[in-house]
Amino acid sequence: MRLRDATDEDLDLLHDMLYEAFTWDGTARFTREQVRADEHTVRYLGGWQQPGDLGLVALDEDDRPLGAVWARALPAEAPGYGFVADDVPEIGMGVGAAHRGRGVGSALLAGHLDQARAQGWRALSLSVEDGNVAARALYERHGFVVVGRNGGSDTMLREL
Template sequence: MNEYHVRPIETEDVPFLWEMLYASLHTQGSDEPFEPEIVHNPELSKYVEGWGREGDFGYIVVDTLGRRLGSITLRFYHEQNAGYGYVNAATPEMGMAVIEEARGKGVGTLLMQAALEEARQRGIDAVSLSVDPENAAIRLYRRFGFEEFGMCGTSVTMLCPLHPVL
C-alpha cells in the first residue's frame, strides 16, 4: 500500500506548480496536447507567477520517497486579473493537478481535504474552480460539495460553500 504525506507548498515547489499547471490543462482524447510554453501566457501564468503572495495557500502530496504526486493551490483574484473560475474577490480560486501515474489513488482526495479544511480555518466562505465538463475530476469536486455556478468559455465554474464542520 502506498503511503502519502500532505504538506504545505514551499518555495522550492514552485517549479512543480508550473508542471502541475500544465498537467491541469484538460484536452480531449483526440485533441493535440498543448505546447508546454502555454503556461506562460498571461491568462494561465497568473495561477503560479509570484506564488507566495499574501493570501496564497496550498498543498503538495508526496510519497514515501519524497516524490511530488500532486498539488492544490488557492489564490485570490480581482476583476482585473480574474481567473477562469473567478466568482468574486472574497472567493479564492482553486487549482489542482495530480501526476498521471498517481491518479485514481486518493491523492486528489487528500489534497481537497487539506485545502478545504485550511480554507474553513481561515474563515473563507466559499472556494471556486474551473473545470472542463469532460474532465473526470468533476466527480471528485461534486463529492466535496462543489456545484455548478456558471460557464467561462467551454469550462464550468464550480463553487463550494464552506460551512463550519460541527
C-alpha cells in the same frame, strides 16, 4: 502518502501540476513553457507565494511529488477561469498522470478545504472542463456545485 504545505520553493512543481491539469485527457494543449508564459495562467502562480496564497503538495513515501493543489484570490479586473468574487480564491490542482485514480486528488482537496477554512476564506471556486468526468465527480463529492459557465467549462463553488 503525506501532505505538506506548499511553499515558495514549490513553484516549478506547481507549474508542472498546472500543466498536468491542462492535459487531463492526454491532449497537449500547451507546452510547459507556454503554461509558464501565458498571461492568463500566470495569474494563478505569478509571484508565488503571495499573502493569502495557500496550497498543499502530496508526496509518496520517498518524498516524490504526486500532485498539488493551490488557490489564490484574483481580482474582478483580472479573473481566472473559475472566477466568482474577489474574496473567493480560485483553485488550481493537478495530479501526475501515473498517480490518478488512487485518492491523491481527494486527499489534496479535503486538506485544502481545511486549509482554506483555517485561513478564514468563505468559499473556494474552480473551473472544470466539459468531458473531465473524473475531476467533476471529485469536486461534486467534496461539495462543489455549478454556479456559472465560462466557454466550455463550468465554474464550481464550495461554500466553507
